[in-house]
Amino acid sequence: xxxxxxxxxxxxxxxxxxxxxxxxxxxxxxxxxxxxxxxxxxxxxxxxxxxxxxxxxxxxxxxxxxxxxxxxxxxxxxxxxxxxxxxxxxxxxxxxxxxxxxxxxxxxxxxxxxxxxxxxxxxxxxxxxxxxxxxxxxxxxxxxxxxxxxxxxxxxxxxxxxxxxxxxxxxxxxxxxxxxxxxxxxxxxxxxxxxxxxxxxxxxxxxxxxxxxxxxxxxxxxxxxxxxxxxxxxxxxxxxxxxxxxxxxxxxxxxxxxxxxxxxxxxxxxxxxxxxxxxxxxxxxxxxxxxxxxxxxxxxxxxxxxxxxxxxxxxxxxxxxxxxxxxxxxxxxxxxxxxxxxxxxxxxxxxxxxxxxxxxxxxxxxxxxxxxxxxxxxxxxxxxxxxxxxxxxxxxxxxxxxxxxxxxxxxxxxxxxxxxxxxxxxxxxxxxxxxxxxxxxxxxxxxxxxxxxxxxx
Amino acid sequence: xxxxxxxxxxxxxxxxxxxxxxxxxxxxxxxxxxxxxxxxxxxxxxxxxxxxxxxxxxxxxxxxxxxxxxxxxxxxxxxxxxxxxxxxxxxxxxxxxxxxxxxxxxxxxxxxxxxxxxxxxxxxxxxxxxxxxxxxxxxxxxxxxxxxxxxxxxxxxxxxxxxxxxxxxxxxxxxxxxxxxxxxxxxxxxxxxxxxxxxxxxxxxxxxxxxxxxxxxxxxxxxxxxxxxxxxxxxxxxxxxxxxxxxxxxxxxxxxxxxxxxxxxxxxxxxxxxxxxxxxxxxxxxxxxxxxxxxxxxxxxxxxxxxxxxxxxxxxxxxxxxxxxxxxxxxxxxxxxxxxxxxxxxxxxxxxxxxxxxxxxxxxxxxxxxxxxxxxxxxxxxxxxxxxxxxxxxxxxxxxxxxxxxxxxxxxxxxxxxxxxxxxxxxxxxxxxxxxxxxxxxxxxxxxxxxxxxxxxxxxx
Numbered sequence: 001x002x003x004x005x006x007x008x009x010x011x012x013x014x015x016x017x018x019x020x021x022x023x024x025x026x027x028x029x030x031x032x033x034x035x036x037x038x039x040x041x042x043x044x045x046x047x048x049x050x051x052x053x054x055x056x057x058x059x060x061x062x063x064x065x066x067x068x069x070x071x072x073x074x075x076x077x078x079x080x081x082x083x084x085x086x087x088x089x090x091x092x093x094x095x096x097x098x099x100x101x102x103x104x105x106x107x108x109x110x111x112x113x114x115x116x117x118x119x120x121x122x123x124x125x126x127x128x129x130x131x132x133x134x135x136x137x138x139x140x141x142x143x144x145x146x147x148x149x150x151x152x153x154x155x156x157x158x159x160x161x162x163x164x165x166x167x168x169x170x171x172x173x174x175x176x177x178x179x180x181x182x183x184x185x186x187x188x189x190x191x192x193x194x195x196x197x198x199x200x201x202x203x204x205x206x207x208x209x210x211x212x213x214x215x216x217x218x219x220x221x222x223x224x225x226x227x228x229x230x231x232x233x234x235x236x237x238x239x240x241x242x243x244x245x246x247x248x249x250x251x252x253x254x255x256x257x258x259x260x261x262x263x264x265x266x267x268x269x270x271x272x273x274x275x276x277x278x279x280x281x282x283x284x285x286x287x288x289x290x291x292x293x294x295x296x297x298x299x300x301x302x303x304x305x306x307x308x309x310x311x312x313x314x315x316x317x318x319x320x321x322x323x324x325x326x327x328x329x330x331x332x333x334x335x336x337x338x339x340x341x342x343x344x345x346x347x348x349x350x351x352x353x354x355x356x357x358x359x360x361x362x363x364x365x366x367x368x369x370x371x372x373x374x375x376x377x378x379x380x381x382x383x384x385x386x387x388x389x390x391x392x393x394x395x396x397x398x399x400x401x402x403x404x405x406x407x408x409x410x411x412x413x414x415x416x417x418x419x420x421x422x423x424x425x426x427x428x429x430x431x432x433x434x435x436x437x438x439x440x441x442x443x444x445x446x447x448x449x450x451x452x453x454x455x456x457x
Numbered sequence: 458x459x460x461x462x463x464x465x466x467x468x469x470x471x472x473x474x475x476x477x478x479x480x481x482x483x484x485x486x487x488x489x490x491x492x493x494x495x496x497x498x499x500x501x502x503x504x505x506x507x508x509x510x511x512x513x514x515x516x517x518x519x520x521x522x523x524x525x526x527x528x529x530x531x532x533x534x535x536x537x538x539x540x541x542x543x544x545x546x547x548x549x550x551x552x553x554x555x556x557x558x559x560x561x562x563x564x565x566x567x568x569x570x571x572x573x574x575x576x577x578x579x580x581x582x583x584x585x586x587x588x589x590x591x592x593x594x595x596x597x598x599x600x601x602x603x604x605x606x607x608x609x610x611x612x613x614x615x616x617x618x619x620x621x622x623x624x625x626x627x628x629x630x631x632x633x634x635x636x637x638x639x640x641x642x643x644x645x646x647x648x649x650x651x652x653x654x655x656x657x658x659x660x661x662x663x664x665x666x667x668x669x670x671x672x673x674x675x676x677x678x679x680x681x682x683x684x685x686x687x688x689x690x691x692x693x694x695x696x697x698x699x700x701x702x703x704x705x706x707x708x709x710x711x712x713x714x715x716x717x718x719x720x721x722x723x724x725x726x727x728x729x730x731x732x733x734x735x736x737x738x739x740x741x742x743x744x745x746x747x748x749x750x751x752x753x754x755x756x757x758x759x760x761x762x763x764x765x766x767x768x769x770x771x772x773x774x775x776x777x778x779x780x781x782x783x784x785x786x787x788x789x790x791x792x793x794x795x796x797x798x799x800x801x802x803x804x805x806x807x808x809x810x811x812x813x814x815x816x817x818x819x820x821x822x823x824x825x826x827x828x829x830x831x832x833x834x835x836x837x838x839x840x841x842x843x844x845x846x847x848x849x850x851x852x853x854x855x856x857x858x859x860x861x862x863x864x865x866x867x868x869x870x871x872x873x874x875x876x877x878x879x880x881x882x883x884x885x886x887x888x889x890x891x892x893x894x895x896x897x898x899x900x901x902x903x904x905x906x907x908x909x910x911x912x913x914x915x916x917x918x
């Protein structure tokens with residue numbers, strides 16, 4: 001049952017502010033290790049800029065590889081924040097409370113990682129200049145605003161800005177609590193950030209209204225981001241990309257991987273920060289149920305994509321799908337993708353015991369994200385290898401060590417930033433937890449007390 | 458600051474609810490029979506229209522476009538309604554309780570829909586030489602038999618759910634009206650229900666299991682409907698999103714129809730205490746979401762075709778969007794997207810009885826018009842000359858097809874037939890579930906919360 005552990009406000013403050021007010025040794029070790037990996041990735045990027053894109057595996061005809069896969073992957077992960085926070089807030093799902101902050105924060109850092117990828121992919125990051133200004137000053141030739149490639153950065157930066165606003169708005173009451181427990185410069189900084197919050201009824205009213213308003217406004221942005229990413233592909237005529245279903249297929253896939261990432265994050269957080277009093281089996285169970293629904297919807301769209309790809313019986317379309325599904329090494333990757341993102345986890349989640357096991361859920365959620373990374377890779381590379389009848393160079397693509405280093409670097413970067421965030425801000429919102437405690441009750445049905453929630457009359 | 462008094466919410470007893478619903482169920486007045494007679498008359502008119510079309514045969518497929526549009530409209534509104542009850546039950550939404558039976562009773566219309574499917578399937582050309590989701594699956598039985606089987610399974614599951622979830626109430630009818638014909642029928646249908654623990658456990662498990670089956674199978678029905686009755690007849694149509702679009706539109710239609718029926722039951726059936734502001738408010742939110750998704754799915758398809766600019770795509774855009782069927786699209790665009798968005802974005806509108814009802818009624822009209830666009834258009838595309846394979850590009854763009862007298866009779870008669878079946882079943886199975894509402898009452902208590910009284914609602918696992 002929900003909220004079986006009743007905590008006082010003091011206990012909530014004490015337990016959730018532990019990491020903010022103290023610095024455990026494991027945190028220092030972990031941040032250092034992740035920092036080394038990030039530094040390695042930065043070094044790899046520097047090396048690549050110095051040597052040119054030849055140090056990657058990108059060759060004619062495959063010019064989109066690991067970097068673009070990773071870009072889509074992180075945009076996908078970023079969908080967790082809004083999915084968990086905005087939708088569950090609007091639908092007043094009570095079990096959202098311990099996970100909203102972490103999910104929203106992961107959204108912000110995942111978006112930062114994703115935004116870095118096109119810059120890295122360009123090989124010459126300063127070329128971003130031409131996305132904003134004319135290609136040719138003399139003749140005033142501007143980037144084509146009709147291209148989704150131009151919409152992409154606009155959508156993602158809008159999403160990033162609104163996500164940061166979303167995180168910040170929900171942080172204000174907690175910042176005031178930290179302000180009241182800090183001294184010196186920290187008190188000044190938290191004081192400034194908390195915008196004079198005292199928790200009077202008017203402030204709470206505005207804060208609540210802002211949360212609902214931002215939730216509603218961010219939803220279209222959330223949907224548009226991955227839709228635009230999908231249109232990068234579907235508006236082209238590359239076989240297997242030019243399909244109408246890509247927009248919802250990408251969005252649902254993003255939610256699938258994003259919510260799985262939240263499961264992973266929650267379980268690791270619970271272990272590292274000793275949050276057993278806040279993250280329970282019921283929360284992971286609820287997320288697993290949500291994942292089952294999302295996975296089934298994703299599978300329905302995948303099935304439609306496959307059936308309608310074969311529908312017109314066009315040779316090139318069939319060639320790409322045959323390459324993906326039946327020719328090694330792509331067939332092996334396809335098998336792994338399909339097993340990891342659906343066949344293994346979804347049937348397992350049907351068992352209550354699995355849904356309530358932190359170990360099982362950790363591994364299955366990791367599997368999903370590994371599978372979903374492969375899915376994006378398989379959408380991109382085989383299609384480019386056979387993108388047209390005039391493609392004479394049937395070369396393959398193998399990611400180079402430089403690319404692997406940069407990819408691992410982005411994973412380390414997101415973890416690193418999350419750890420740094422947790423040092424300064426609580427990963428579970430204190431006020432949400434307290435509000436949740438206030439709304440709980442029990443109703444006696446027969447001889448059993450059933451957990452219940454207050455509903456305003 | 459003025460002191461504000463808050464009344465203590467009154468929670469009725471199970472006994473009061475059961476007595477009230479039973480009294481309304483037993484009452485079959487003159488107005489009911491008048492409506493039944495009128496609907497029966499319209500339904501007979503529909504049969505006349507059908508016979509007129511039948512007399513022309515199946516050679517000219519364009520004659521069957523409006524018939525198929527009616528079929529798909531019914532399948533995408535009436536037959537989609539049990540999804541609402543199944544989905545809300547899985548989500549354990551407490552506010553669902555008064556309206557689940559209403560949506561489940563709509564499953565009875567599946568019988569009419571299944572019989573309507575047969576002529577529509579006969580009107581389809583054989584799959585040889587044309588594109589089909591059945592690919593090279595041999596013989597015409599593939600798509601005809603396959604469709605009949607999938608649609609039949611959906612209908613049977615819907616009827617089974619209707620019966621299963623009505624058994625406790627049928628037992629109540631049996632015990633309250635033992636001598637009447639309805640009571641005797643209820644005796645048979647209630648299969649010896651006494652309400653012991655095992656029976657309840659079976660009922661709850663069965664409801665979840667078959668509800669999940671319905672949720673999983675209904676998208677297949679929509680996929681076949683789109684693939685066989687639309688995409689398969691339109692040269693160059695490669696629209697993978699279409700079945701998902703149809704599914705979303707069906708859910709939007711189902712919610713719209715639920716709102717309209719709730720309003721009618723409130724206004725004319727005296728069910729105000731069951732279909733209250735909570736139900737309208739709660740349903741208006743998914744209606745708004747589905748309306749936004751209506752645009753999103755339509756746009757996802759349109760932008761891909763627009764940017765693709767391949768010959769097949771350009772011709773289809775001209776046919777379905779810009780030329781022949783632009784007015785139906787505009788009507789649907791207004792009623793299924795713009796109207797709901799502009800109205801339901803406001804909480805006072807959502808939190809009212811009239812707001813969601815008007816929007817729901819508009820959604821239904823828009824859905825009907827959109828189904829006409831979806832199915833009349835492909836049915837008006839002529840077959841290629843004998844011996845030639847189906848082209849990948851529309852050879853010429855047919856003009857928009859207006860309904861004839863027979864078509865109008867079929868559209869009105871089909872809808873009237875479905876409503877008629879719903880009205881009849883409501884006098885065999887109560888339109889509000891006594892046991893489900895009663896169960897909900899046991900999960901509610903009133904407590905003092907800060908300066909007011911609040912309902913506390915239990916949510917068990």
